[in-house]
Amino acid sequence: MTNQRPDSSGAPRDWAEHVVSCLDGRDDTDWTLHESVRGTHNLAAETNERRARAVHAAAMGLGPAGRAAAAGVSEAMLSRWCAQNPLFDAALMSAAAMAAAEEVAEPGRLSGMSLGLLLQTVVRGTGVTAAAAAVNLRYDQLRRLRERNPDVDRLIRAAVTRARARRMPKARKPAFTYRVIRDGEPTQAAAKAPHRAVPPSASTG
Known part of the structure; x- marks a missing residue:
């Protein structure tokens, strides 16, 4: 694995930024692979993949907000998907029931999947408190978790920094304009060129 946890000789901040960068690019990678297989974008296939992500989130004990965030939809x-597709709705309910029976989501704790989802949600511009709520964490629970686990704190800080960088306006290049040049009008380059005198012999020859 390349995303190894930092040790005393490493650079924890660089590690956290690298992990968040990988998470930020995950969606682009997934949809690139999707189009590579199908040759073009297919909305129905993309919807199926997003629904599968929602079912995965339900199986990890996340509620409606976490399932929607995992699918990348509101x-x-x-x-609406649940109302339109009873089978999908039943799959969500079955996954949620399995998570409850297996006690997958421990109160006040994160899984690797839910931490990744929290970080992705923050990078997309959601506040840390709202992102934590989507993965079943209250603000005080997240605060205690960050205090106990420096790695989690570094990752969240890196996600916030990346989200801020996304919101910063990029410097705009000056617009390129064209000027119509009429026949016989000297160009700018020609106007700046030094004038050369023609020798008399050349003009009379």
């Missing part, structure tokens, strides 16, 4: 869109 909760309203997730609700």
Whole structure:
């Protein structure tokens, strides 16, 4: 593995930034692979993949907000999918029931999947508190977790920094304009060229 945890000789901040960068590019990678297989974008296939992510989130004990975040859609869109597709709705309910029976989501704790989802949500511009709520964490629970686990704290800080960098306006290049040049009008380059005198012999010859 290349995303090894930092040790005393490493650079923890660089490690955290690298992990968050990989998470930030995961969606682009997934959809690139999707189009590579199909040769073009297919909305129905993309929807199926997003629904599968929602089912995965439900199986990890996440509620509607976490399932929607995992699918990359709004909760309203997730609700419409459930209303339109009873099989999908039943799959979500079955996954949630399995998570509850297996006690997958321990109160006040994160899984690797839910931590990754929290970080991705923050990078997309959601506040840390709201992102934590999507993965079943209250603010005080997240605060205690960050205090106990420096790695988690570094990762969240890196995600916040990346989100801020995304929001910073990029410097705009000056617009390139064209000027119509009429026939016989000297160009700018010609106007700046030094004038050369023609020898009399050349003009009379």
